[in-house]
Amino acid sequence: DGGITQSPKYLFRKEGQNVTLSCEQNLNHDAMYWYRQDPGQGLRLIYYSQIVNDFQKGDIAEGYSVSREKKESFPLTVTSAQKNPTAFYLCASSPTQGFTDTQYFGPGTRLTVL
Amino acid sequence: GDSVTQMEGPVTLSEEAFLTINCTYTATGYPSLFWYVQYPGEGLQLLLKATKADDKGSNKGFEATYRKETTSFHLEKGSVQVSDSAVYFCALRGVGIGSSYKLIFGSGTRLLVRP
Numbered sequence: 001d002g003g004i005t006q007s008p009k010y011l012f013r014k015e016g017q018n019v020t021l022s023c024e025q026n027l028n029h030d031a032m033y034w035y036r037q038d039p040g041q042g043l044r045l046i047y048y049s050q051i052v053n054d055f056q057k058g059d060i061a062e063g064y065s066v067s068r069e070k071k072e073s074f075p076l077t078v079t080s081a082q083k084n085p086t087a088f089y090l091c092a093s094s095p096t097q098g099f100t101d102t103q104y105f106g107p108g109t110r111l112t113v114l
Numbered sequence: 115g116d117s118v119t120q121m122e123g124p125v126t127l128s129e130e131a132f133l134t135i136n137c138t139y140t141a142t143g144y145p146s147l148f149w150y151v152q153y154p155g156e157g158l159q160l161l162l163k164a165t166k167a168d169d170k171g172s173n174k175g176f177e178a179t180y181r182k183e184t185t186s187f188h189l190e191k192g193s194v195q196v197s198d199s200a201v202y203f204c205a206l207r208g209v210g211i212g213s214s215y216k217l218i219f220g221s222g223t224r225l226l227v228r229p
Contacts, residue, residue: 042219
């Protein structure tokens with residue numbers, strides 16, 4: 001089945017540690033996105049990528065980093081510079097570079113800082 | 115900038131009741147509009163969408179009509195089921211160079227349906 005997978009489902013981190021969240025899609029989509037969701041709020045865009053080896057900052061990129069070395073993969077690293085990283089992280093993808101298509105979401109990773 | 119406003123929840127209904135979740139937006143031009151649903155502990159699923167004025171999106175008994183004159187995209191369902199209990203997000207994608215790459219989300223409305 002085609003879709004978006006995120007791992008792990010739950011992640012615990014100690015303060016000061018970097019962690020990397022995985023996002024893989026087998027939909028052959030060009031564009032990929034990372035969003036952050038906080039309780040009782042909508043989603044906010046962290047980073048997005050239109051094509052391999054290219055990515056752009058979203059609205060809340062500080063303390064995060066990404067890479068796009070393969071079309072199907074878009075990992076997100078939450079660095080120790082992110083002041084409040086506890087949140088639900090959602091990866092999404094859409095078919096074309098032009099951002100005119102619907103975005104499809106993965107199941108999410110819940111990150112908790114201990 | 116672009117924004118989406120949803121009615122606050124939770125909305126609590128009995129099974130088979132009529133559902134309306136209000137959504138209004140602020141954006142230039144003709145944005146695309148979406149409703150997503152999130153079940154507990156899961157990601158978002160696209161429920162329906164509309165890309166131009168007067169379009170009606172529909173799926174699984176849910177409907178929403180793109181109303182340019184009132185800048186609204188209210189979600190409706192004639193008869194809700196317990197399995198519809200979830201959080202519903204209204205979202206838009208703008209048309210400008212600086213806004214077409216992302217979705218702008220409302221804060222979500224939690225729906226609880228009692229048997």
